[in-house]
Amino acid sequence: MSVLESPGEDVLVSVRGLKTYYSLRGSFGQRLVGREAGHVKAVDDVSFDLYRGEVLGLVGESGSGKTTLGRTLLGLVPATEGSVTFEGEEITHKSDRDLRELRRRMQIVFQDPHASLNPAMTIEQSVGHPLTIHRIARGSEYRLRVAEALETVGLAPAEQFLDKYPSDLSGGQKQRAVIARAIILNPLLLVADEPVSMLDMSVRAKILELMLNLKQEFGFTYLYITHDLATAKFFCDRIAILYLGRIVEMGPSAAIYEDPKHPYTKALLRAIPEPDPLRSVPRDLPRGEVPDAARPPLGCSFHPRCSAAFEVCGWESRDLRDLLEIRWASMAEADYEAERATIGDIAALDAPTMSFRVAAGSGRLGSDVLALLETIRSETPDEPFWTGVRGLSVADGYAEVELFPPLVPRLLPLGRAHVECHLYDDDALREAETRRAERSGIN
Amino acid sequence: MTQAPVVSVRDLRVYYGTLRGTVRAVDGVSLDIGAGQVLGLVGESGCGKSTLGRGILGLLPEGAASDGQVLYDGQNLVSMSPKELRGLRGPELGLIFQEPMTRLNPLMRIEEHFSETLKQHESKLDNREIRRRSLETLGRMGIPPTRFRQYPHEFSGGMRQRIMIALALVLRPKLLIADEPTTSLDVIVEAQILSILADLRENFGTALLLITHNLGIVAEACDRVAVMYAGQIVEEGAARQVFSEPAHPYTRELLRSTISLDTKELHSIPGAPPSLIDPPAGCRFHPRCPDAMQVCAAKPPIEQALDGNRRALCWLHGPAEQVPDDGWSQLERPQIAVAEEA
Numbered sequence: 072m073s074v075l076e077s078p079g080e081d082v083l084v085s086v087r088g089l090k091t092y093y094s095l096r097g098s099f100g101q102r103l104v105g106r107e108a109g110h111v112k113a114v115d116d117v118s119f120d121l122y123r124g125e126v127l128g129l130v131g132e133s134g135s136g137k138t139t140l141g142r143t144l145l146g147l148v149p150a151t152e153g154s155v156t157f158e159g160e161e162i163t164h165k166s167d168r169d170l171r172e173l174r175r176r177m178q179i180v181f182q183d184p185h186a187s188l189n190p191a192m193t194i195e196q197s198v199g200h201p202l203t204i205h206r207i208a209r210g211s212e213y214r215l216r217v218a219e220a221l222e223t224v225g226l227a228p229a230e231q232f233l234d235k236y237p238s239d240l241s242g243g244q245k246q247r248a249v250i251a252r253a254i255i256l257n258p259l260l261l262v263a264d265e266p267v268s269m270l271d272m273s274v275r276a277k278i279l280e281l282m283l284n285l286k287q288e289f290g291f292t293y294l295y296i297t298h299d300l301a302t303a304k305f306f307c308d309r310i311a312i313l314y315l316g317r318i319v320e321m322g323p324s325a326a327i328y329e330d331p332k333h334p335y336t337k338a339l340l341r342a343i344p345e346p347d348p349l350r351s352v353p354r355d356l357p358r359g360e361v362p363d364a365a366r367p368p369l370g371c372s373f374h375p376r377c378s379a380a381f382e383v384c385g386w387e388s389r390d391l392r393d394l395l396e397i398r399w400a401s402m403a404e405a406d407y408e409a410e411r412a413t414i415g416d417i418a419a420l421d422a423p424t425m426s427f428r429v430a431a432g433s434g435r436l437g438s439d440v441l442a443l444l445e446t447i448r449s450e451t452p453d454e455p456f457w458t459g460v461r462g463l464s465v466a467d468g469y470a471e472v473e474l475f476p477p478l479v480p481r482l483l484p485l486g487r488a489h490v491e492c493h494l495y496d497d498d499a500l501r502e503a504e505t506r507r508a509e510r511s512g513i514n
Numbered sequence: 515m516t517q518a519p520v521v522s523v524r525d526l527r528v529y530y531g532t533l534r535g536t537v538r539a540v541d542g543v544s545l546d547i548g549a550g551q552v553l554g555l556v557g558e559s560g561c562g563k564s565t566l567g568r569g570i571l572g573l574l575p576e577g578a579a580s581d582g583q584v585l586y587d588g589q590n591l592v593s594m595s596p597k598e599l600r601g602l603r604g605p606e607l608g609l610i611f612q613e614p615m616t617r618l619n620p621l622m623r624i625e626e627h628f629s630e631t632l633k634q635h636e637s638k639l640d641n642r643e644i645r646r647r648s649l650e651t652l653g654r655m656g657i658p659p660t661r662f663r664q665y666p667h668e669f670s671g672g673m674r675q676r677i678m679i680a681l682a683l684v685l686r687p688k689l690l691i692a693d694e695p696t697t698s699l700d701v702i703v704e705a706q707i708l709s710i711l712a713d714l715r716e717n718f719g720t721a722l723l724l725i726t727h728n729l730g731i732v733a734e735a736c737d738r739v740a741v742m743y744a745g746q747i748v749e750e751g752a753a754r755q756v757f758s759e760p761a762h763p764y765t766r767e768l769l770r771s772t773i774s775l776d777t778k779e780l781h782s783i784p785g786a787p788p789s790l791i792d793p794p795a796g797c798r799f800h801p802r803c804p805d806a807m808q809v810c811a812a813k814p815p816i817e818q819a820l821d822g823n824r825r826a827l828c829w830l831h832g833p834a835e836q837v838p839d840d841g842w843s844q845l846e847r848p849q850i851a852v853a854e855e856a
Contacts, residue, residue, distance in 0.1 A: 132700040133671075239788055242559075270729060271558045273771045276782040298701060301773050305780065342705040344730025346757060346772050356705050360670045396658035404649050407659050417660065431700070 075393050083260060084121040084144060085354040089114055089153035091136075091143045091147030095365060111137040111364045118155070121260070126286070126293040128307035128324070130300055130339070134361040141262045144294065145177055146170040157260070175205055178253040182265035184245035188237040193219070195233040198252045200362040205256065219409055220251040223288075224281060226350060243274040247281065264296040279306055301343055304328050312336050314362055315372040322488025332490040334377045348475035358397065369423055370477030371493065378455065382506040383499045386459025388427045392420040394456050398447065413443050415469075439468035451480045461509065475506050519546035520688050520721040521570065526582035526592070528569040535791040539565040541745035542582075547721040554732035554753060555725045556768070557742035558787050564727045566742070567691045567725050571607050572599045586689070599650075601627065604635045608682035608720075610692040611736060617678060618666040624652075625662050627681055633803065635685055652677070655710060672703035679710065683718060690714070691723045706854075708735045729772050733757055741765045744788050744798040751824030754813065761826040797829065800845065805830060808819040809841030 073371060091114040108459040113136045121127050129137040143163075144155055150163040178201075182420045188197050199217040202208045208216050218229035224247040226232045237245055246266060253261055263282065268277040279302060285291060297303050303310055304324060310336065311321040320333040329336045338357045356374035362368055362499060368375050370385015377384070395417065399407045416429030416480035431440045441463060448457050461474045478499050482491040528540035539562040547553045557563045568574060570584050572591055584591040586606070591599060603609075611617050618627065628648035632639055633648060639647070647742040649844065655676040666674060683692055692711065696704040712735045714720050725738055732739050732753055740750040740843045749762040760766040770781040786793055794801055802812035810827050818831040829837060 132702065243786075271771070272729070273558055273768060273783045275773060276771050276780040279773075280780050280782070299773075300701075301777065304775055305773060305777050338702055342701040342774070343703070344708070344728060344734045345777060346729040346733045346769060346774055347776065356702055356709070360672050360700070360704075361659050362701055394662055397656070399660060400653045400656050400658040402653070404659070405645050407649075443734070 081123040081209045081326060082120045083123045083190050084156065085154075087118050087154045089140070089143060089155060090151045091139050091148055092151040098112075103225045109365065111258045112316045112367065113364065115318070117318055118153075119311060119318065119321065121292060122292060123292055124258075124286075124290055125308045126306055128295045128297060128303040128310040129313060130297055130303050130310055132276055132298055132339075132361050134315070134364055135229070135313040136364075137298075137313050138264055140313070140318075141163035141264055141294055141296045145179055145262055147179075148172070167246070171204075175256045176258050177260040177262070178256070178258045179264065180246075180249055180253050180266045180512060183269050184235070184242055184249050185269075187249045187392075188245055192488070193233065193235075194226075194235050194237070194240070194248050197237070198248055198255060201252060201256050207256070213330065216255060217251075220255040221248070223254065223285070225249045226246070227504050239246065242270050243277060244280055246270065250278075250281065250285070254289070254291075257289065258291070260294065262294045262296065266295075267302060268297065268299060275302065282306075299343075300328075300339055305461075312339070314342070315361065315367055315413065317372065317491065319373065319491045321482075321490060322486075326487040328487070332485055333373075333492050334379045334494070335373050338376075358367060366423070369425070371480045371491075372393045374455075379494060380455040380458075380460045382464075382475055382503040382510075383478040383491070383493050384455075384459070385479075386474045386479070387421040387423045387425055387455060387490060389423055390459075391429070391472065392417055394447070394451075394454060398451075410443060411440050425474040427472055428466075429472060430469045437465040437469045441465045444470060444472075457512075458507075461506075480504060517548060520549045520586070522583070523570060524583040524585065525585060526580065527568070527571060528565050528574065528578055528580045530565075530575075530618075531577045531579075532587070532791070538792045539578075539790055540569055540580075541790075542741075543745075543747050545740055545747060545750065547613050547723055549688070549721055550715045550719045551738065552715060552722045552724055552736045554736035554739040555742060556557050556727060556729055556732055556739060558727065558768075560787055560790070561742045562745040562790065563725050564607075564693055567609075567693050567723060570689075570723070571603060571609055571691060573584065573603075573609070582792070585730050590749040601632060604631070604687070606688055608685065608687035608690040610678055610682050610690065610695045612694040616675060620666055623658075623663050623665055623679060627677075628652075628684060629825070630745065631681055631684060643660050647678075647684055651680045654683075655680045656706075672699055675699060675703075675707055678843075679707075681715070683720070686718065687720060689721045689723070693725045695724070696726075697839070704731075705734075711735055729757070729769060730774065734833045736800070741768070743795050745790055746798065746827060747825075748799065748827045749825070751822065752818070755822055760833060761820055761824060762799075762828045763803050764799050767804070795845060801847065806842060806847065807837075808843050808844040808845055809837045811845055812838075812841065 092110040092112050094110045117140060129140060131137045132456050139148055143150050146162050146165060155162050156172060157177065167217035176488065195217050198220055202216060221229040221232055226244065226247050267278050270278060286293065295303065295306055307324050308480055310324050310327045312316045314335050320336045327336065331340055342356060368385060369387045376382040376388055412432045413435050415432045429440050431437055444463055459474045461475050461507055464471045478493060480491045480493050481496065482489050483496060485495050523543055523545045526543045530537040543566055552613055555563050569580050574580060580592055596796050629644050632644045634649065649662065655671060657676055696707050699707065708731060711722065711825060714722055726732060736753045738751065739753040739756050740747045741764065743764050749756060749765050756765060757769060758767060767783045771783055779844055783802055788798055796812050797810040797815045800806040807829060813852060815827050816833060817825055817827050819825050820831060
């Protein structure tokens with residue numbers, strides 16, 4: 072992808088078209104006949120370069136695929152498709168033995184410091200474990216190198232900590248020990264997966280400061296995985312925003328924070344609680360949560376939550392169900408019962424499709440359903456879903472809904488950043504214009 | 515606030531017996547929460563804030579003892595029998611936990627959770643009324659009636675937390691204690707839940723104690739804030755005022771170390787919170803306090819009322835006549851090593 076290259080800089084890791092799918096375990100019968108029940112696209116066609124000495128932030132909510140992406144980069148999870156090169160060397164499809172060799176140069180720091188250290192091993196054993204695994208040092212040299220690593224991360228004097236067990240250490244001290252273990256082989260790349268999110272506010276700054284100092288001193292390259300845009304702003308040179316396995320926006324930190332483009336990035340920034348009471352802003356939050364990655368929305372994955380979504384974003388039957396349910400949640404019980412009785416089985420809307428029937432409830436007619444849908448449309452004209460409706464018609468026992476087909480968004484350059492959103496894609500905007508004309512012609 | 519508070523805590527102490535000694539998790543706390551008011555309780559892990567929340571409701575584990583007063587509706591909850599307390603919990607006093615999944619029964623439909631709760635506490639209600647009350651409360655939390663008969667696993671994390679809140683609110687408690695209700699949720703969902711909690715004031719008139727370690731959350735959702743350190747409230751006041759002009763050095767340092775979008779440089783508080791078994795003499799914060807004076811190491815501070823219905827537990831605010839002549843000079847302290855830090 073030419074859009075992501077920036078010639079002249081030294082690329083440490085290069086990711087191209089990377090896909091990591093997890094297959095779902097279906098029913099017993101399906102497994103018996105070897106049929107798969109489908110898969111979850113945890114990472115879905117991601118491309119980027121990681122330059123030597125930079126800090127790249129992978130930011131997203133849970134389920135965005137950020138952790139899987141980090142692990143695929145280290146070969147901890149097998150890639151389904153695509154390529155990852157580390158110092159020019161392809162690492163997908165490498166054997167475990169070859170990967171082990173590589174891991175001297177790439178290390179990971181996990182989120183939970185309490186779970187990353189073996190409670191039965193002393194700090195000396197834990198931090199020095201990589202030296203043993205890679206048969207690098209033993210005896211007095213081993214102890215010396217462990218002590219050196221501990222002092223580098225601020226656990227000084229090291230003698231105080233060598234014989235301690237993780238349970239003797241505070242959360243911040245444990246995370247320091249985990250970092251010591253990660254740097255003891257002097258790696259090039261450190262993947263830090265939420266390294267501070269389990270720590271108290273007053274400790275977070277200390278660990279981030281430590282990581283910045285280590286980078287200065289040893290020239291590490293970091294992949295910083297987080298859900299927290301506030302720490303990422305401080306820490307990262309570049310940011311990639313992930314949503315359901317795809318990069319939706321990527322660029323230099325300054326560009327992302329000063330001028331976010333993607334509606335999802337904007338929403339993430341708005342959602343950060345602001346401690347300064349003089350600066351708190353009114354919230355306009357996207358509804359709902361990250362959808363199930365096993366059944367992602369059609370078109371743009373973010374469209375069901377996006378207030379700026381329009382004709383081309385991928386409207387489907389499930390969006391109508393959401394619309395009805397949100398409406399019903401705020402209605403008095405009797406009004407809800409009346410509307411609910413008009414419509415038959417709404418579970419039928421769960422199969423994603425652009426052309427579908429909304430069945431009438433028992434004793435109701437297709438025209439009743441159509442009338443209800445029209446009422447809802449007139450009461451919520453600003454609801455983005457209606458932009459996707461190509462036609463509503465009535466038949467015997469149901470109303471027929473036809474929606475515009477989805478366009479899949481593309482990651483396109485925009486200013487200093489790249490954005491995957493139809494709002495910034497001229498082709499999509501033109502198509503939306505055509506559809507708008509078609510709609511107003513009909514209605 | 516001119517009305518009488520819903521709950522008044524006076525000099526509450528909660529101690530745990532452990533093998534290493536007595537942990538004084540809550541050590542002489544007083545606070546009031548009024549109807550429709552949201553009080554934020556903030557502090558680092560291990561400062562006793564969760565214990566305080568549970569202590570108010572009398573939900574303490576074995577080996578814990580409490581003393582002092584929790585005045586609710588003219589009664590002192592601390593001296594009540596477990597049976598009497600059980601009768602109050604639910605209809606009068608509610609609690610929202612951190613992990614919503616572990617508090618919902620995976621084998622029970624949402625409908626059954628609500629009917630069980632309502633039948634337990636309001637046995638006079640008929641099924642029709644139970645359904646109406648449940649759906650109304652769920653609707654206010656944004657849970658559609660179409661999902662009333664589903665099981666907990668069919669809901670997302672944020673929806674489960676909404677269900678938990680609805681389950682507490684359906685009994686219309688006068689006091690609700692929410693212990694880190696958004697900690698396991700994503701940022702956007704967290705913000706959604708916070709706006710729901712902030713709306714409680716208008717919709718339900720519930721008094722809410724919101725326990726959190728996130729100062730941003732307090733600023734967004736709370737009227738007042740109490741800052742807790744080593745088992746004591748060190749500052750309390752209107753959230754806006756406390757955050758714009760913190761009176762206690764601990765509040766100030768905690769605010770400075772919070773990383774927000776405006777953070778220009780990293781700041782942290784040296785050292786770690788003290789042991790609650792053997793806290794430092796004098797002011798418990800003095801070993802970490804940049805403003806510490808001689809008196810701070812020698813005498814425990816005396817709570818001072820400040821302008822604007824605020825209070826602080828810090829010698830900087832006096833009383834001056836209690837400070838010995840040589841007490842005002844800066845306290846010489848040994849440098850705190852990085853390794854001593856949390």
